[in-house]
Amino acid sequence: MNTAPPPSPDKRALRARLRALRDAFVAGGPSPIRPPAALLDRLRPDLIVASYLPLGSEADPEMLAQAALAAGCTLALPRTTTRAAQIAFHRFAAGDPIETGPFGLRQPAPDAPIVKPDIVLVPLVAFDGACNRLGQGAGHYDRALAALPGAWPLGVAWSVQQVPLLPVDPWDRPLAGIVTELDFIERTDPQ
Numbered sequence: 033m034n035t036a037p038p039p040s041p042d043k044r045a046l047r048a049r050l051r052a053l054r055d056a057f058v059a060g061g062p063s064p065i066r067p068p069a070a071l072l073d074r075l076r077p078d079l080i081v082a083s084y085l086p087l088g089s090e091a092d093p094e095m096l097a098q099a100a101l102a103a104g105c106t107l108a109l110p111r112t113t114t115r116a117a118q119i120a121f122h123r124f125a126a127g128d129p130i131e132t133g134p135f136g137l138r139q140p141a142p143d144a145p146i147v148k149p150d151i152v153l154v155p156l157v158a159f160d161g162a163c164n165r166l167g168q169g170a171g172h173y174d175r176a177l178a179a180l181p182g183a184w185p186l187g188v189a190w191s192v193q194q195v196p197l198l199p200v201d202p203w204d205r206p207l208a209g210i211v212t213e214l215d216f217i218e219r220t221d222p223q
């Protein structure tokens with residue numbers, strides 16, 4: 033049974049508005065998102081970097097994943113089974129099979145080894161200047177990041193996804209930084 037309090041009610045309306053903004057932005061043409069120095073400086077061959085395959089009009093982390101590969105890092109991708117279950121990160125190398133899962137997500141096969149990423153590239157619906165994040169509403173990344181306290185979470189977004197101030201619930205996990213097609217925003221006020 034889920035005994036947690038419900039998420040802030042204004043999150044639903046924000047999601048709808050920001051998904052529409054994201055769709056309109058992407059319809060305007062491609063905008064590459066380049067790896068920020070804050071990411072490049074952290075990449076080491078022994079690290080595992082979790083990326084994601086974009087869904088719909090989500091920002092594409094491909095150039096960041098390529099930079100991680102070029103630095104010798106191991107790549108991982110999230111795998112989702114249901115809305116209620118936690119996501120797992122599975123190792124992924126070029127040529128490995130990709131399946132279509134729930135919500136149309138493209139994801140690794142279940143037999144790819146589960147790994148513990150050091151750096152997590154995080155998709156999002158909206159963010160604010162303090163690096164708070166609004167996701168899909170299933171708590172998948174909130175739960176995954178809570179289980180990886182040492183990992184460095186980097187949000188990847190289009191600049192139009194920034195809002196002045198997001199409602200923040202107790203379980204929300206802030207990001208260490210957010211990269212957009214325009215700039216890199218670093219979280220400056222650790223709690």
Ligand SMILES: Nc1nc2c(c(=O)[nH]1)N(C=O)[C@@H](CNc1ccc(C(=O)N[C@@H](CCC(=O)O)C(=O)O)cc1)CN2
Nearest residue numbers: 084085086087088110112119135155167168170172173
């Ligand atoms: N590319 C990508 N992979 C990801 C996530 C994500 O946000 N993006 N996740 C992040 O947690 C996890 C999957 N969780 C999800 C949870 C809910 C919905 C969902 O409710 N989708 C809506 C439509 C969303 C839209 O219009 O963009 C739906 O199907 O009704 C999608 C993914 C792991 N993998």
Ligand SMILES: Nc1ncnc2c1ncn2[C@@H]1O[C@H](COP(=O)(O)OP(=O)(O)OP(=O)(O)O)[C@@H](O)[C@H]1O
Nearest residue numbers: 036039166167168169170171172173174175178203
């Ligand atoms: N560490 C956790 N353990 C258990 N449940 C959690 C945890 N973190 C979040 N949740 C649950 O997940 C849901 C998250 O809802 P919320 O609207 O905040 O999602 P979100 O900010 O869009 O995040 P996400 O992208 O991670 O889905 C809430 O119902 C919350 O109780």
